[in-house]
Amino acid sequence: MRVVLWNDKTNILESGELKVGDITRFSHAYTGEGFDGNVELHVGDKGVIEVIEINPKDVENRDYPTISKFATKIAEITRKQKRVNTAGTVKELFSTHTFKRRDSTTGKVMRFLLTDETGEITVVVWNDMVDRLKNVLRKGAKLRIINAKVKKGLANNLEIHVSSGTYVEPVTTEEELSRIVDLKEGLKHVNVKGEIATKPMFRNVKTSRGENVKLAVFELKDETG
Known part of the structure; x- marks a missing residue:
């Protein structure tokens, strides 16, 4: 609201x-x-x-749920949303460009690629926000973006646009933790915290490359599963 x-x-x-x-x-x-x-x-x-x-x-x-609970995964962003909250990691930064507006004033625009475990999307940053984020934007930075506009890019792909009405902040490690109930096969770069619920079992296995490795297996639980 x-x-x-x-x-x-x-x-x-x-x-x-x-x-x-x-x-x-x-x-x-x-x-x-x-x-x-x-x-x-x-x-x-x-x-x-x-x-x-x-x-x-x-x-x-x-x-009360934290803001991160309202973040939309990149693969789930649609044009119908108009405004979106999301979070991810800066994968690539592109150069800043200046342009002339119709009233002859100068504006700024820059782009970067944001990625999460579901996909990636181009983020377009406008005018004063370019300067505000210069100390935050770097490759590998983890960000939360709140109230960004969803638009179609020149190649018909979706973009999210950051302007004066958008809030961008770094995400701390604690806020990146996933809940066990949300985990599914194929996810990468997963951070999770829980209580070890069973005694670890150790075993030796042989990999497809013929290497002998040792495994430790135990159950982990949190408030969700």
């Missing part, structure tokens, strides 16, 4: 007190229809914004 802050309520964003990923309670707000026909939450002069810090009695962080 889109949230719209009015007048002095925008100060909480400008000061950095409210940031992406925060668990937040909105009180005395009201709803309205946005320009795209979807319901928006509006916070005006009578509204109250409260950033939840450390698990008060009636709120626990575990009751």
Whole structure:
């Protein structure tokens, strides 16, 4: 849901007190229809914004999904989505180009290739965001992209576009962990955390190349499986 802050309520964003990923309670707000026909939450002069810090009695962080739970896998991105949240690793960076707008001002654009275990997609970065991300974008960097536009590229392939309304941040190792229930055959670069549930079993096996190797096998569990 889109949230719209009015007048002095925008100060909480400008000061950095409210940031992406925060668990937040909105009180005395009201709803309205946005320009795209979807319901928006509006916070005006009578509204109250409260950033939840450390698990008060009636709120626990575990009751709320993290942003990563709303990320769309690259292979699942479609043109119908219009806006998308996704995450992945920077595979390749391309040069920055400048261009002249119709009003004779100069703009900037650059592209990079983002990949995850399901596929890859071109990310197009526009204008001020090119400068903002210059210290973040590097080959191998793991990023989360929030509220990017989905568009068709020149070759009819899908692209995601990053502009002033998009949030991009590095992803920490902890946030990259997969849940056991989400694992399936063929995934690469998988990070998972769990509890060892059985005593390890050791055995010697011979590979297809004729090499003798030692294996240790045990069961791992988390809250999902």
